[in-house]
Amino acid sequence: MAGNSDPLTPRAKIAVTAGKAVAAASRAAGRGSGSVIGGRVALKLDPDLLARLAQNLDVVLVSATNGKTTTTRLIAEALRAAGPVVSNALGANMPAGITSALAGGSEARYGVIEVDEKYLAGVARDTDPKCIALLNLSRDQLDRAAETRMLAENWREGLAGSKAVIVANADDPLVVWAASSSANVIWVAAGQMWKDDAWSCPSCGGVMQRPGDDWFCGDCGFRRPTPSWALSGDHVLDPHGSAWPIHLQLPGRANKANAASSAAVAAVFGVPPQVALERMYQVQAVAGRYDVVQFQERDLRLLLAKNPAGWLETFSLIDPPPTPVILSVNARGADGTDTSWLWDVDYTRLTGHPICVIGDRKLDLAVRLEVANQQFQVCENLDQAVQLCPPGRIEVIANYTAFQDLRRRVGN
Known part of the structure; x- marks a missing residue:
């Protein structure tokens, strides 16, 4: 059971204070939440x-x-x-x-x-x-x-x-x-x-x-x-x-x-x-996932799917055709740079949906969709994709860093 005695040694307290200071500086510089760099500094000062x-x-x-x-x-x-x-x-x-x-x-x-x-x-x-x-x-x-x-x-x-x-x-x-x-x-x-x-x-x-x-x-x-x-x-x-x-x-x-x-x-x-x-029931969205946001006078629902299992689950919850879908895939460090997993995803489940494709690896995704006989358009960015989508709420499915890019663009 949790007690009330202070478990922190003087060294640990210094480590916590330093970590928080570094995290705050990182946030102030616009480099994200600062939690990772703050934690790294704190663990350097006190590995335990x-x-x-x-x-x-x-x-x-x-x-x-x-x-x-x-x-x-x-x-x-x-x-x-x-x-x-x-x-x-x-x-x-x-x-x-x-x-x-x-x-x-x-x-x-x-x-x-x-x-x-x-x-x-x-x-x-x-x-x-x-x-x-x-x-x-x-x-x-x-x-x-x-x-x-x-x-x-x-x-x-x-x-x-x-x-x-x-x-x-x-x-x-x-x-x-x-x-x-x-x-x-x-x-x-x-x-x-x-x-x-x-x-x-x-x-x-x-x-x-x-x-x-x-x-x-x-x-x-x-x-x-x-x-x-x-x-x-x-x-x-x-x-x-x-x-x-x-x-x-x-x-x-x-x-x-x-x-x-x-x-x-x-x-x-x-x-x-x-x-x-x-x-x-209190949980409405989790770090932006499932949020419905307004962008260019359209409703966009943001969905995260990082791997074949995640894409399969996500396809099961999008609105039925002809709901437009925007797909975005990157292959940066946090995503994994190998995009061969795209071939494990059953994209025939998107048949009937108008599809727009964006992201760093939009061409990898385009080849995969072509093989799956899907109708799609390759777009330069989210703004262009939204303009090309027919009316109605848009489902936006993205992998990890592509999802972060989208959240920044829509101000979420």
């Missing part, structure tokens, strides 16, 4: 700072390829029913950004922390979490990230022996394999729309059998565990079999799945499902 800041908090870590920023927000809202929360709500999810976020929450009782998949094991060691939520693993940033099974192995080894309660998606074989090294796992049937990274058994390499919603390995017997929580339509089923309605302002099935996992996490901290789910 993250562990010290987490010492008096009940910590939840959230990791996944898709949905971790949103789920972190939903859990934070739910836990505010039980006490003050500090969280890295803007998605700076590596150690420097996490350190910055925790440094700003001296009165908090709970720390709800989104963690980049590659850093989960290390951050779990430093923060001694009470609970860890594992949502999914799929291909992402192909030039930088390890192959998905290697990430799962990293989780499996890093979480073995952890005292944390693991809340894990029973429908993702890679997540189940990673979580199975832990002593205390709560399984959630959250679903898995994208299955292309889970056809071979992570345990033995055999071929996965997938009858209906079930899965198992015919070779070694590795199989889907029985969930105690489940997403069922517009309800979360709790371990007692009670169904609780999900009321979200965020669209789509994926966010209902995030809410189901978040309700299971909240219950670990004694927040009942009804209270947790009612509080999640």
Whole structure:
């Protein structure tokens, strides 16, 4: 339980002060939030700072390829029913950004922390979490990230022996394999729309059998565990079999799945499902995602999709044809510079939508759309694309840095 004694040494206090000063200077210079550079400076001055800041908090870590920023927000809202929360709500999810976020929450009782998949094991060691939520693993940033099974192995080894309660998606074989090294796992049937990274058994390499919603390995017997929580339509089923309605302002099935996992996490901290789910209604947008903005006298809905699994989920929530769609893809450092993942996305789902294509790698995307027999126009920028779109609300789908570019352009 969080106490009130001051865990910070004089050195740690100097590190926090210096980090905040650098972050403020970075913000003043217009270079973003400053959280990453501030955290880096603070960790240089006190390498143990993250562990010290987490010492008096009940910590939840959230990791996944898709949905971790949103789920972190939903859990934070739910836990505010039980006490003050500090969280890295803007998605700076590596150690420097996490350190910055925790440094700003001296009165908090709970720390709800989104963690980049590659850093989960290390951050779990430093923060001694009470609970860890594992949502999914799929291909992402192909030039930088390890192959998905290697990430799962990293989780499996890093979480073995952890005292944390693991809340894990029973429908993702890679997540189940990673979580199975832990002593205390709560399984959630959250679903898995994208299955292309889970056809071979992570345990033995055999071929996965997938009858209906079930899965198992015919070779070694590795199989889907029985969930105690489940997403069922517009309800979360709790371990007692009670169904609780999900009321979200965020669209789509994926966010209902995030809410189901978040309700299971909240219950670990004694927040009942009804209270947790009612509080999640407060979340309207997450770091600009799902926001509807006015630009050039048009309504634009901003949607983030960073990898094939994310694009598949996003296509399921756009308005039906002939709603116009603008697609924007970059391949900068934060996106991964390899765009071959575009060929894993089923763009035939956009048939009937007028499409405009922008972004640094608009020509890569244009070739992919041509092969998928889609009608599209290549545009220089957002302004031109909006002018070319027929009437109606426009769905704008972008990957990571392209999404940040769009937010700056529309003043969001």
